Amino acid sequence: MTCTWFAARTKLKMKGLPMRLSQFAATLLFSSIAFLPIQAHAADEADPVVATVAGVEILASELAMAEGDLDPQFARLPDEQRRVAALAAVIDIKTLARKAEAEKLDQTDEFKKLMAFQRDRALHNAIFKTSVVDPVSDADIKARYDREVAATPPEEEVSARHILLKTEDEAKAVIAELDGGKDFAELAKEKSTGPSAGQGGDLGYFTKGRMVPEFEAVAFELKAGEYAKAPVETQFGWHVIKVEDRRATAAPAFEDVADQVRQVVMRERYGDLIKSAREEIEIEVLDPELKTAYEAMNPQQ
Template sequence: MFRYSKLAAVAMIAIAAAHGVASAEDEPDPVVAKVGGVEIHQSEIDLAIAGLDPQLANLPPEQKKVAALSALIDVKVLAAGASKEGLENDTTFKQRVAYLTERELHNAYFKKHVVDAVTPEEVKARYEKEISAVQPQEEVRARHILVKTEQEAKDIITALDGGKNFADLAKEKSTDAASEGGDLGYFTKGRMVPEFETAAFALEKGAYTKTPVKTQFGFHVILVEDKRTQAPPTLEQVEPQVRQLVMRDKYIALLEAAKASATVEIEDPALKKSYDEISKPQADVQGEPAAEPKNN
């Protein structure tokens, strides 16, 4: 993975997505309002809605439409005044328009060759690749009874040895009110404090600790009800994240291909050094051969 992907790829995916609203050419684009004879179309409303302040994102649709129309009317009336003063001929204005034009061309190219180019087959293949690289983790389902003293814990173990029900004892004796009958559900290693975790994962299914387990919270008696290998998330659960990975790879590959046919010259030595550093393949930084960008 390329180092600059964190600085560029993810950011540009977000930028392109935010500026990706456009009406299809064959869809109707009715006139919503007129300002001094200049028409405002529905497509402009859609663009303005996409550009509204994030604080307005949760407004009802009709309120967002009104806010967008209000913003457009403000833009139109002041833009007309700017044109009368010839501000479109200002050098700084022209530079900004040129930059914004190139940015929108970038976004259109990104949408065509990255966003719209992702196929379900690519997403499924990337999901399977990511899942196959993950080492399955063991997880246990446990109950516990937490008390203040070691003697209390020993008395509970004696009661369990005598046939008492663990959940009933937890309801009666445990100071942990957050768990119903002491039930902690399933958890993997790293979720509990070390002493508790070591004891829980050492138990067989259906067994409970024969000596109290001391932690910073007090003394525990632990019952393991089940052990299993943690199931990986389904494709449906992680599809948006996997799609982002595919888009990121496509974007990096697109940039690499474009840069290979372009000459980039940076005059400032310090700026060039910094740019070259973030543009290095990650493997190069670690002293390994650089991997070629892939579209998988």
């Protein structure tokens, strides 16, 4: 419930960007966080040379960046073993880089284009970190959470059980047994064909919009402790429905959604940043098909 509540409230929509484009950009953006440089030392600490390859220095900061790029399985290793694995990776990178230089691969047009793109991506990530990630404080996250909670009217939810049967006659027979005093949960275990039979037909709590309309219409009319006196037909079969409890929904605890709220705040701030940056420069899409598609996704551009 915690994740669906906040996502439903915010819809993860960035200011100034349409939904489809903002979701796509956010996917690229947050998948690129892994490429943000890792600061291995404070600004006033040395960045010592830990090894050399053909006279080319390997700095402690490079080792830290490589360590952050290691496969997740290395996270379980002791610190020193992880550093050794990172060092081995950097040595391999430097070794093959020298070989590539000897073969003049760094002088090809393809390599130069790649370096230009990598530079732009690194700068993108740098300004994202300094303008979006670093300024987000715990107070910002709590304020955003409080704003959503204040704007969220409580919904009614019910806790219900059901017994799913193949025919109307079977459902009516079950209702007759309930009228005779039989226990609902026990009948569900014995007769229901639904996946919740083993739990006595228990469906837990749900709000409107979570169940098929025919089922929902009856469930939200019943009082706590009541069962429907007539079977309800849906695409799944014939249901006998009982409501166990009714209550107003409560917002999830801040601690449960803080990380999700942080992501939303960063997405919104990224949207503001990219919108203002685009307004300061000229963007021209020359490919006709791309131009049409881009303008359809981003009508404000």
